[in-house]
Amino acid sequence: MQISVSSTLTLYHDGQFWVGVIEHTEDGKLGAARIVFGAEPSDEEILQFVVRRWEKLSFFGEEKPTSAKLAKNPKRRMRDAAKALKKPAVSTKAQKALAEQREAAKDASNQKRSKRRAAQKQERYAQSREKRKQKHRGH
Secondary structure, three states: OOOOEEEEEEEEEOOOOEEEEEEEEEOOEEEEEEEEEEOOOOHHHHHHHHHHHHHHOOOOOOOOOOOOEOOOOHHHHHHHHHHHHHOOOOOOHHHHHHHHHHHHHHHHHHHHHHHHHHHHHHHHHHHHHHHHHHHHHOO
16 A cells, blocks of 8 residues: 655745745645744755654644545646635734734824924924014013
8 A cells, every 4th residue: 555645845924924834645635734934944944844843743633634635736726825825824812912012112102202292392482482582672
């Protein structure tokens, strides 16, 4: 009995991180895994990942799927892969918390800038009033 095994690693940038999507086909059953690299990985880093961590990946979860079949048409597979890449990555709670923290910092910065500008405007007005008073007195 011969087992056919095929794997493909696709690397893309999702706008924030470099992400690898691994499609693993085993006896006509398709499994996938997603790995976040962070910064753009070099060829050596990808090779080290494949050598050291490939066997630890879980493509099919705890148990292998029974009905996941790979499309025979290569164009269909490409369309499916492109469709999967267009879907936004699921954000973690930590990422959401960081985004909220950035928004709060941005709001605080905007309020501080607004107060500073108002104070500067008030100061310029006071200076111009004082200058007018001095001119009126003949100094």
